[in-house]
Amino acid sequence: MSEEETVDIDQELDDLLTKVQPNLQDVIKRSFTNVALQQTKNGEQIKADSLGDTSYFAKNTQVNLSKLELVKPPTFHMQVISLDLKSMSLALRCSLGEVNVKGLYSAFNENLYNLIPVLAEGHVLISLSNMIADVKVGLVLEDDAFSFINPGIEFIHDEVLVKLSWPSPQKNGGYEFATTEQLAKHIDDLPLTAAVSLPLYALLREKLQRHLALVLRQATSVSEVMCCNPSLMEAYSGMIDTLAQNGNKVVDMILINMRRTLLQNCREVLQLPPLHATFIHKIGSLSFIGKFETDTGWVKNLATINRISDVSVTRPDPMKTSFQVTLRIKDLQIGYDEYRIRAMGVSCGGRAAASLQRHALHVALSVGLTRWEPYAQLDHLRVQQLDCSDLHVTGLGPLSGAAGLVSAWLRGAGCALAAPALAAQLQRDLHAALADLPLWDLLHAKH
The missing domain is CATH 3.15.10 (Bactericidal permeability-increasing protein; domain 1)
Incomplete structure (x- = not known):
């Protein structure tokens, strides 16, 4: 042709x-x-x-x-x-x-x-x-x-x-x-x-x-x-393939930078504050007040972050290109290495951890020129889903009936504590990557 x-x-x-x-x-x-x-x-x-x-x-x-x-x-x-x-x-x-x-x-x-x-x-x-x-x-x-x-x-x-x-x-x-x-x-x-x-x-x-x-x-x-x-x-x-290739090229470079800095700066594991919970444990018609507490917890494996599909690219004007992408962390986990439960005069303790397989992060960013100076900015990074699965709890012993409660506490900690900590850390690393990389030049490179 x-x-x-x-x-x-x-x-x-x-x-x-x-x-x-x-x-x-x-x-x-x-x-x-x-x-x-x-x-x-x-x-x-x-x-x-x-x-x-x-x-x-x-x-x-x-x-x-x-x-x-x-x-x-x-x-x-x-x-x-x-x-x-x-x-x-x-x-x-x-x-x-x-x-x-x-x-x-x-x-x-x-x-x-x-x-x-x-x-x-x-x-x-x-x-x-x-x-x-x-x-x-x-x-x-x-x-x-x-x-x-x-x-x-x-x-x-x-x-x-x-x-x-x-x-x-x-x-x-x-x-x-x-x-x-x-x-x-x-x-x-x-x-x-x-x-x-x-x-x-x-x-x-x-x-x-x-x-x-x-x-x-x-x-x-x-x-x-x-x-x-x-x-x-x-x-x-x-036309569609070209849009996706350009978007993938930009986002992949950003993710490579993020993964490297997360590992180099030992930030792929985040600390979570201890949990303290009071609960009612029922046996038949009898109810007992119980206490659950942990030491400091963690959410880990942030450096396995990657995209799960092609990047969506739009051009609102000739001087601006916007990107949207869905990210996932391959083996995201939450856990507490030490927990203690007391109920009905019985005490036990051990380790509790869960996989956060069902999660999704939505990211939007823009690359463009303002007053002929290139810029790259993060528009938003949002945790849109975060749910626990594959719960592993050791040491429950006589309080094995509380396994469902422990699962609920980890699910709650994931939403209330891990999700905001995860978003804040990834936002910091994404901002740093956008400042480091010549994305305008990469996007408009002549081949």
């Missing part, structure tokens, strides 16, 4: 993408609604969506939450959509309405004194009103349809209402349930709601991503978009 023919094909592709984009955007919007109707009609979502037992640790606040589940499955209603076929990106906003989580709680601390008794257990209902999801994904070609990579999904809501009820002893004997409510502006403002923030959003992201995958598979035919023209399809595939 001559150079002139190549230019003609590139121009023809540019014109075609500009022409078909509005119609394809409308098709995706209709498909988004149709998928929601199909799921309702087919009677899907019969089984309640559940969250794992967890705990929250901060200062002298510690709460345990169990048997958590969504009161009803969320329904996604699209409000706004923006498609960019030249940058292979899709952005949308959808409403989930009110999201409710119910379960059981136990709390032993001073910080909740004004809300509930210092020592209490009962039912909790968490209501998040007017939940909105802002979604941005990169697009790829898969079996003649568009699919997505590097999902960036952020949730906002109006207010969070926590309703608690617990058995209160009466003067004449017996119990009746007392109730109280507390209102906050953000899910992370209250210990009971902060405990479910990360796992709840991870569950909602997972459901929304499954919804979007169905939408794109049903709504799009790439060959139809390309008018079944092999030359245009080849040019489109080449």
Whole structure:
């Protein structure tokens, strides 16, 4: 193919993408609604969506939450959509309405004194009103349809209402349930709601991503978009490959720098503060107050960080290129080398550790020129999922029934302690890598 023919094909592709984009955007919007109707009609979502037992640790606040589940499955209603076929990106906003989580709680601390008794257990209902999801994904070609990579999904809501009820002893004997409510502006403002923030959003992201995958598979035919023209399809595939290669080159160089500095500076293992938990251990109708405490903990293997897909690249203007990528740490683990439990007059101790296999980090960064000076900046790095699996606990002995509680405490420590420590450390190393590397030159190198 001559150079002139190549230019003609590139121009023809540019014109075609500009022409078909509005119609394809409308098709995706209709498909988004149709998928929601199909799921309702087919009677899907019969089984309640559940969250794992967890705990929250901060200062002298510690709460345990169990048997958590969504009161009803969320329904996604699209409000706004923006498609960019030249940058292979899709952005949308959808409403989930009110999201409710119910379960059981136990709390032993001073910080909740004004809300509930210092020592209490009962039912909790968490209501998040007017939940909105802002979604941005990169697009790829898969079996003649568009699919997505590097999902960036952020949730906002109006207010969070926590309703608690617990058995209160009466003067004449017996119990009746007392109730109280507390209102906050953000899910992370209250210990009971902060405990479910990360796992709840991870569950909602997972459901929304499954919804979007169905939408794109049903709504799009790439060959139809390309008018079944092999030359245009080849040019489109080449354009997509070039975008991904440029993005991969930049992000891989950053990750190599980060891995090296994490190892050289001995920062691939992060310290976590000790845990102190009070719990109720039940045997039949009898309840015993127990204590759990640890020495300093750790989260490790940060230097195995890598991307799990191609990088998504957009060019908002000729002087700026933006990148989005999903990162994972190959063997991320959390643990405490020394723990102690006392309950029912029995003491035991040992080591507790768990794998954090189910995790995802979403990163957005930009490279560009400002006043003809190159810059590289981190737009955000967010832990979007972090869940424990493969729990290993030694030394429980007569308190082996507390294994589930230990799992919940590690899951809670992962969300409340490990996730922010992990994000802060990786942000520092990513900022350093962006300052060290000539990314503008790398991106615009002549071959």
